[in-house]
Amino acid sequence: MSVNTKFELKLGAATREAFGKVIVDLGKADPNVVVCDADLSKSTFTHLFAKEFPNRFFSCGIAEANMVSIGAGLASSGKIAFVSSFSAFVLNKGFEQLRVNCAYAQVPLKVVGTHSGISIGEDGPSQMSVEDISLACSLAGFTVISPADEVSMSALVKAAAYHNGPVFIRAGRVKAPIVHTAEQKFEIGKAIQLIEGKDMTFIATGLLVAECIRASDILAGEGISAGVIDIHTIKPIDRNAIAAAAKNTGCIVVAEEHFTDSGLGVKVAQVVCETHPCVMEFHGMGNYYAESGTPEEVMTKYKMTGADIAVTARKALARK
Amino acid sequence: MTKTSNLGELQAIAKRVRRHIVEMIGAAKSGHPGGSLSAVEILTTLYFDVMRHDPANPTWAERDRFILSKGHAAPVLYGVFVEAGYTPAEPLNTLRRIGSIYQGHPDRRYIPALEASTGSLGVGLSLGLGMAEAARLDNSPTRVYVLLGDGEIQEGQIWEAAMYGAFHKVDNIVAIVDYNKIQLDGFVKDIMELEPLPDKWRGFGWNVIEVDGHDIPALQKAFADAAATKGKPTVMIAHTIKGKGVSFMENNPKFHGVAPTKEELEKAVQEIGA
Ligand SMILES: Cc1ncc(C[n+]2csc(CCOP(=O)(O)OP(=O)(O)O)c2C)c(N)n1
Numbered sequence: 001m002s003v004n005t006k007f008e009l010k011l012g013a014a015t016r017e018a019f020g021k022v023i024v025d026l027g028k029a030d031p032n033v034v035v036c037d038a039d040l041s042k043s044t045f046t047h048l049f050a051k052e053f054p055n056r057f058f059s060c061g062i063a064e065a066n067m068v069s070i071g072a073g074l075a076s077s078g079k080i081a082f083v084s085s086f087s088a089f090v091l092n093k094g095f096e097q098l099r100v101n102c103a104y105a106q107v108p109l110k111v112v113g114t115h116s117g118i119s120i121g122e123d124g125p126s127q128m129s130v131e132d133i134s135l136a137c138s139l140a141g142f143t144v145i146s147p148a149d150e151v152s153m154s155a156l157v158k159a160a161a162y163h164n165g166p167v168f169i170r171a172g173r174v175k176a177p178i179v180h181t182a183e184q185k186f187e188i189g190k191a192i193q194l195i196e197g198k199d200m201t202f203i204a205t206g207l208l209v210a211e212c213i214r215a216s217d218i219l220a221g222e223g224i225s226a227g228v229i230d231i232h233t234i235k236p237i238d239r240n241a242i243a244a245a246a247k248n249t250g251c252i253v254v255a256e257e258h259f260t261d262s263g264l265g266v267k268v269a270q271v272v273c274e275t276h277p278c279v280m281e282f283h284g285m286g287n288y289y290a291e292s293g294t295p296e297e298v299m300t301k302y303k304m305t306g307a308d309i310a311v312t313a314r315k316a317l318a319r320k
Numbered sequence: 321m322t323k324t325s326n327l328g329e330l331q332a333i334a335k336r337v338r339r340h341i342v343e344m345i346g347a348a349k350s351g352h353p354g355g356s357l358s359a360v361e362i363l364t365t366l367y368f369d370v371m372r373h374d375p376a377n378p379t380w381a382e383r384d385r386f387i388l389s390k391g392h393a394a395p396v397l398y399g400v401f402v403e404a405g406y407t408p409a410e411p412l413n414t415l416r417r418i419g420s421i422y423q424g425h426p427d428r429r430y431i432p433a434l435e436a437s438t439g440s441l442g443v444g445l446s447l448g449l450g451m452a453e454a455a456r457l458d459n460s461p462t463r464v465y466v467l468l469g470d471g472e473i474q475e476g477q478i479w480e481a482a483m484y485g486a487f488h489k490v491d492n493i494v495a496i497v498d499y500n501k502i503q504l505d506g507f508v509k510d511i512m513e514l515e516p517l518p519d520k521w522r523g524f525g526w527n528v529i530e531v532d533g534h535d536i537p538a539l540q541k542a543f544a545d546a547a548a549t550k551g552k553p554t555v556m557i558a559h560t561i562k563g564k565g566v567s568f569m570e571n572n573p574k575f576h577g578v579a580p581t582k583e584e585l586e587k588a589v590q591e592i593g594a
């Protein structure tokens with residue numbers, strides 16, 4: 001029995017907090033960095049930037065569409081502009097502005113959506129974002145990043161700031177288990193193989209990376225060798241990593257806190273079909289809305305735990 | 321449910337609603353007390369005096385409609401629903417828990433008597449206009465009431481709706497702004513000032529009534545004046561105190577979205593005295 005001991009999965013900061021902290025560092029290093037907020041600075045942690053750089057912080061009120069266009073105006077005038085709100089609000093209310101002012105006009109705005117997925121818990125479906133990957137990926141020219149922990153969030157926000165193009169970054173509300181070492185290097189578009197596997201591969205994003213590590217541990221106890229890939233960049237997707245996983249393990253399970261019919265899974269499936277078709281299963285939210293509850297209650301009821309993902313993996317392996 | 325215009329009776333209901341609010345949020349350990357407490361008299365006056373509705377027949381076609389556009393204030397609506405007999409009292413302490421009918425924001429999947437599922441700010445007034453238009457088409461006496469937050473009306477869609485309401489002379493709708501001067505991150509004047517607010521609505525063609533949102537007789541008169549106003553929609557700018565009725569929550573931005581601790585809850589219940 002080979003139990004994986006490489007990962008202790010210590011709880012780190014929430015990715016939204018890591019974002020709030022790293023933009024202060026960016027602001028210190030570069031006077032061009034500016035931040036817009038829509039009355040959620042305490043929740044998105046941009047209040048840290050506001051406190052440090054009040055002149056470079058733009059309070060837009062509860063008006064996300066306006067904020068996105070203001071951010072686009074700043075970004076098209078040479079500023080490194082971040083706009084931030086809950087994913088559910090900035091994408092749904094600001095979508096037209098993201099499409100026309102940023103995607104179509106090729107303006108390098110950085111959009112950070114926090115409180116993504118269903119793990120926000122108590123506030124319930126109106127604030128839960130289960131379609132943001134789909135929406136963001138449909139914006140032509142956008143880079144879409146979904147970090148799993150504070151380590152990758154900090155590194156990827158820094159990379160995004162100086163990326164020449166519009167970027168959407170997906171952050172979560174709750175504390176996230178740390179899955180990366182402090183030494184790990186991050187590159188936009190380059191997936192990270194956290195665990196090598198022979199029998200199958202998990203490809204996951206956000207909080208579900210840690211849950212796939214747990215699933216891999218469970219399966220290891222059953223003699224199954226399951227690899228885990230953290231695909232922190234969803235667009236452009238790392239075709240080589242996906243093709244290699246398909247070719248070498250012949251079985252892929254994708255896990256995401258998002259609708260499975262329009263998220264990461266279908267993007268991975270496209271690459272698999274185009275390279276090395278193999279058995280696949282999709283773990284995440286069906287096309288329905290969740291409900292209020294503590295984050296733990298919600299994640300358990302909607303089957304977002306390592307044990308649930310292991311069930312999906314066994315189903316995939318049975319088809320292999 | 322028996323309706324009443326009696327001040328003492330309405331005040332007693334308001335007290336019980338306040339108590340429900342702090343107790344359910346205390347039990348949930350999360351939620352939005354400030355903006356729930358500021359709207360207690362407004363909802364109490366509407367549901368127990370002004371509105372034509374029947375908890376025994378929630379699908380009555382000619383009922384008046386109420387939309388809690390500022391959906392995070394769900395606890396005040398739940399408290400009123402319990403007092404009116406729409407929903408049971410005992411699960412109030414399951415607020416925000418899995419499977420509860422008392423979801424974090426109003427959710428029609430769990431309580432069909434709710435007119436709208438809300439929680440994303442800025443959409444309720446437009447929704448209400450649609451309902452008001454449907455009522456006019458059906459020659460129904462239905463009137464529509466929409467409660468908006470002051471922070472909420474920073475959303476552009478509110479002003480699109482404001483233009484529509486005046487242009488189409490939708491006089492069977494009342495927008496109520498819970499003007500408690502505080503939003504999520506702090507005071508409205510520091511986030512995105514709204515003044516001169518009455519002038520803005522007047523400029524958009526609305527009948528504007530300013531009222532003390534905790535003064536029940538004043539609210540009763542304002543709703544009567546609104547009903548008597550023909551040819552244009554009415555907005556009530558209700559001056560309120562966020563956290564009203566609990567001294568340490570009053571006018572305190574912290575209690576926008578923070579639950580009372582056990583000790584704070586005891587103090588709050590004592591002060592409310594229901
Ligand atoms: C579209 C949208 N943006 C942001 C939020 C997050 N949010 C919830 S309550 C709130 C502040 C609301 O302030 P206000 O309307 O004044 O409400 P009240 O003071 O009555 O509680 C914010 C920003 C939201 N629910 N919807």
Ligand SMILES: [Mg+2]
Nearest residue numbers: 470471502503
């Ligand atoms: Mg307010």
